[in-house]
Amino acid sequence: MNGSVLTLTMNPAIDKTVTVDQLTFGELNRIRTVRTDAGGKGINVAKVLKRFAVPVTAWGIRAGREGQTLADKLDEYGIPSFFLESDGQTRTNLKVVDASTKRTTELNEPGFTPSPAVLERFESALEHMLKNVPIVVLGGSLPPGVPADYYRRLIGTANRHGVRVILDADGEALARGIEAKPFAVKPNIHELEALLGERLSTDADIVRAAGSLLDRGVELVLVSMGGDGSIAVDRRRAIRATPFPITPQSTVGAGDSMVAAMAYSFMNGLSLEETARWTSAAGTITASKSGTDVCTLDEVKRCLGLVRLSDIPLPV
């Protein structure tokens, strides 16, 4: 595949990551370290693709002074970006890392409310953005006031242009988005359980659940399960990837790194097995980094052989 990947982030963020010795609810918690990164799902995907030397443009909506900070950070990273401006303020998402447990607690703001006029401009601009674009990545929550079927509409436009869509969303935005048949989706296990309204306790349950999305027209489903790894499913195979041991620093951006590695795999015509390996290595390395820092190509290549893969039988 040639051309430049387009990532869409309707609700980007400044990610503020703070570390505390031990997070205690209802008490004073002293912060040890603070860092800020440009965040939001499509933005993180663009950060990884840039490091993987895949041409990428980050597109989205921003607002206010924080929106300008976000655009400046993307300039610093050398990522071409294009944002429509909305009233309000780009959100700041707080990530609290507990140094004793290595667990990250996320507090994500709802974000600005784009006007119907901005949303219309965004939708019609997409038509013109799709020239020479092989893959569109739609990632993250929809800001307040955006209709739940907005991703469905954008996916419809991309599909009409023959562009592969990877959708990484949750809740209603994911449910409605799937109706437009994106090429691939990357729910985490909680998002998949919420989507299907059932508990998925075994690998077989997850493969069956992924199969129900394939039946709705999705071609590839990648389910991530934090430290338990991931399962990639298409019509022919289901492959479980077990990550190598790491000391998690901040898991923020790990899922987005998987999505980026998925786009990289499509760009390079990789098999499902190779895709399972690349996506797992990328997510795992990012989980071992602080803040919303992401994996590099060299790091991923070095760790590919450490990912353990096994087939899960497809239901008959």
Ligand SMILES: Nc1ncnc2c1ncn2[C@@H]1O[C@H](COP(=O)(O)OP(=O)(O)O)[C@@H](O)[C@H]1O
């Ligand atoms: N604690 C961890 N140890 C090892 N790998 C992890 C850990 N947390 C996340 N990962 C890696 O990151 C990937 C994505 O994590 P996950 O939390 O499922 O994504 P999301 O951020 O989308 O919820 C996992 O499949 C795994 O490869």
Ligand SMILES: O=P(O)(O)OC[C@H]1O[C@](O)(COP(=O)(O)O)[C@@H](O)[C@@H]1O
């Ligand atoms: O749009 P949402 O669902 O609020 O998520 C936004 C947050 O997700 C992130 O993109 C990280 O996502 P992942 O941990 O799933 O990779 C952060 O950078 C951002 O703060």
